[in-house]
Amino acid sequence: MKHALEIERLFVSYLGNQVVKDITFSVEKGSLVGIIGPNGAGKSTLMKAALNLISKDKGVVKIFGEPLKNWKKNIAYVPQRSNIDWDFPITVIDVVLLGTYPKLGLFKRPSKSDKEWAEECLKKVGMENFSSRQIGELSGGQQQRVFLARALAQKAELFFLDEPFVGIDVASEETIIQILRELKKEGKTILVVHHDLSKAESYFDHLLLLNQHMIRYGASEEVLQPEVITKAYANQFSFLQPKGVEVTS
């Protein structure tokens, strides 16, 4: 069986500094993977490079054994909230409808059934009552749910989410993780950049721990071993000590 995602010897520079160094891993279809590591570890950079949103220094990315470009329209990407212009004149339902664009092709407008599908996706994230609001009027968690609905509307095989849980309310976080688990059950492959170690084990079945270099990739409970974590967070001792992690240098 081919892996949903294979990354081989990936190196990426950001503003002239190499922040992703020699990363190799592969993800099986139907996995829910968390990408974790300290600030500046290159988590988002890794994700963007895997999607060819920024150029890489070296490395190969394969989706189901094929080059990325064959699968572009089947990959849904949810950007960090800070990258969006929230004053843009667009309503909630129209944001979700954007998810249907990749597969429409040039010159075609979304049909009635596309619009109904967008509404259904909005319902899945519990935001159907907000469909005609301007997106800036929503709270952070609601905005994140709308962008997840847009990803659902894309009917993608792979989902890439960049820090979806930053600055959002508990209810939204619950909804989002619930939907990600359902997607996993449907056999979709999901990668999530995440910074909160405390929930990492309960949210994800696999974890990729990195600090520029790859520290460990595997089942969550394997990765979340104190001695493994310490390696990644080696220069953040004070943060780990209250959590009972012993630090020996």
Place this chain on the structure above:
Amino acid sequence: MKMNMIDFFEALFQYEFLQKALFTSVMVGIICGIVGCFIILRGMSLMGDAISHAVLPGVAISYMLGISFFLGAVITGVLTAIGIGYVSQNSRIKHDMAIGIMFTSMFAVGIVIITLMKSSADLYHILFGNVLAVRMSDMWITVGIGVLVIGLVTLFYKELLVSTFDPTMAQSYGLPNKWIHYALMVVLTMVTVASLQTVGIVLVVAMLITPAATAYLLTNRLSVMIYLAALFGIIASLFGLYFSFIYNLASGATIVLVSAFLFAMAFFFSPSQGLLWKALKARKNRAELMQ
């Protein structure tokens, strides 16, 4: 005022030059409104200003060589856009600094060329517009650009929307953002050329930004914003031309002033964004708390 109105309409029926002027300025109002929406939403207002000024040397050289204005304008416009990108990406010079340097330099080159080759009367007209001297060929060029702009926006509406709102998503599913950007720059130079005679180079940017910004204050939907911006462009052109004709003022200035007036109205009285309603609502909330 009433007499003036009648005079204006009489003149309109009587003089072909006025009909051409009116038709051309309305057309310019529409295309500037449409293109302006994308310019402001992409955060390129300053870029719009730069490109519109930077076409001057292109126009001058085309004039000298006796070729179409367009060719020269598009070449210098796009070269400036590329130059700005190149300078800001390859040094610590920020984007707005690069814009300030490049467009003033291009503009200065244009002024030198025009002064060397011809009388300053041409320069004045290129800079400030001379709508009453619109020739038949100018009118058709404007119509051509109008059809092109409306056609492109209709055909690629979807792609323009995504790449403007969320360029990362657009890129991730394979839209060529960079080419969309440069295509927009080319359209921008063409719109500038079309606007040369009605508002002139110096004030083109006002027609691009002000009607679109007015529409931006009034709606939460891009499609509605585009129609509104075109409508405000039309209104500004109609009334601007009217004031220009009646009071013998430069048409560029009067057209721009009418659109600025529309903006001020929206700024204070827009139902969702207007300062007046915001102030009234805040006052009401405070009053309720006092009880």
